[in-house]
Amino acid sequence: MTITPDTKNWTWVLERACPDCGFDSTATRYEDISVMVRANAEAWSPVLNRSDVAVRPDGQTWSALEYAAHVRDVFHIFDVRLRLMLDESDPVFPNWDQDEAAVTERYNDQDPDAVGAGLLVAAGSVADAFEAVAPDLRGRTGRRGDGASFTVESLAKYFVHDPVHHLHDVSG
Numbered sequence: 690m691t692i693t694p695d696t697k698n699w700t701w702v703l704e705r706a707c708p709d710c711g712f713d714s715t716a717t718r719y720e721d722i723s724v725m726v727r728a729n730a731e732a733w734s735p736v737l738n739r740s741d742v743a744v745r746p747d748g749q750t751w752s753a754l755e756y757a758a759h760v761r762d763v764f765h766i767f768d769v770r771l772r773l774m775l776d777e778s779d780p781v782f783p784n785w786d787q788d789e790a791a792v793t794e795r796y797n798d799q800d801p802d803a804v805g806a807g808l809l810v811a812a813g814s815v816a817d818a819f820e821a822v823a824p825d826l827r828g829r830t831g832r833r834g835d836g837a838s839f840t841v842e843s844l845a846k847y848f849v850h851d852p853v854h855h856l857h858d859v860s861g
Contacts, residue, residue, distance in 0.1 A: 700837050702850045710857035714846035719827060722845045723816035726764070729852040730812030733757050736859050737801040751791065753859040758796035758804050759787060760852045764811035767848040771818050774831040774841055784834045812852075819845050 706713035717725075736742070742754045751759070766785050773780040790796075819841075827842040839847060 698835070698837070699850070700847060703843055703847055707850060707854060710850075710854040712850045712853045714850060717846050717849070719819075719842050719845055722849050723820040725849050726812050726816040726819070726852065729760075729849075729856055730764075730809050732856055733760065733808055734805055736856070737805045742801050743797050745797075750858075752797055754799065754801055754804065755791055755796040756855045756859050757801070757808060758794065758799055759791060760855050761804060761808040761811050762787075762790060762794075763848070763851050764808065764815045767844070768811070768815040768818050770831060770844065771815070771822070771841065774829045774839075774844065775822065775826060777831075779830045779832065781832050781834060815848075 702712065703714050705715070736753050737757055739753060742757075743752050745752045745755075770782050773782065822841055828840050830838055830840055831844065832838045
């Protein structure tokens with residue numbers, strides 16, 4: 690069954706709290722991002738141990754396994770984007786189609802233990818990367834292909850909403 694792609698522009702989470710998951714980027718300190726990422730990654734373990742981990746709740750929603758695989762890949766994608774921002778001057782990020790990745794990589798057929806292990810590794814890498822950015826480099830910029838512009842600091846806050854939101858999605 691095909692999931693309808695998410696075409697929302699989620700950059701509004703930089704301006705106000707998310708009404709669904711409660712994440713508030715305006716109240717989030719940059720210094721807390723790496724701790725949040727590591728805690729989020731750990732919280733996926735019980736989700737991935739569920740007997741129904743690969744069951745979609747309805748025809749429009751990913752399974753918990755698909756969400757976990759997506760979050761693992763989000764950790765990797767934002768690790769790459771952060772490194773581009775630190776290595777280049779105002780880079781344009783390569784596009785990433787999350788819905789295509791879910792189909793191509795067969796997220797729902799992946800082994801939950803392998804997804805969990807990969808999620809922890811990717812979380813550790815991106816958490817370390819954000820943690821290592823000196824305060825004077827947090828204003829460096831980068832852009833998505835659609836023109837949305839980020840500083841390292843705003844990218845961190847935008848990014849961390851995704852795993853927080855998806856853990857909320859599967860915790861109900």
